[in-house]
Amino acid sequence: xxxxxxxxxxxxxxxxxxxxxxxxxxxxxxxxxxxxxxxxxxxxxxxxxxxxxxxxxxxxxxxxxxxxxxxxxxxxxxxxxxx
Numbered sequence: 001x002x003x004x005x006x007x008x009x010x011x012x013x014x015x016x017x018x019x020x021x022x023x024x025x026x027x028x029x030x031x032x033x034x035x036x037x038x039x040x041x042x043x044x045x046x047x048x049x050x051x052x053x054x055x056x057x058x059x060x061x062x063x064x065x066x067x068x069x070x071x072x073x074x075x076x077x078x079x080x081x082x083x
Contacts, residue, residue: 005032020034020035
């Protein structure tokens with residue numbers, strides 16, 4: 001049967017290692033479970049940052065095009081489609 005997990009080794013400062021131990025114990029999780037949770041939280045945070053960057057870009061583009069209302073959006077869609 002194939003392994004379903006891979007062991008990852010990395011070094012960390014002693015204080016960080018102690019903090020990981022404390023967090024895992026406080027959460028009632030293993031260090032592996034805590035690490036998986038941290039990676040998932042990091043991925044969610046990165047996705048949120050990308051979404052926020054896109055929202056800023058979209059707002060700026062809308063401002064430059066004079067889009068202020070939903071009617072403005074519909075007008076631009078119709079113009080783009082040649083309707």
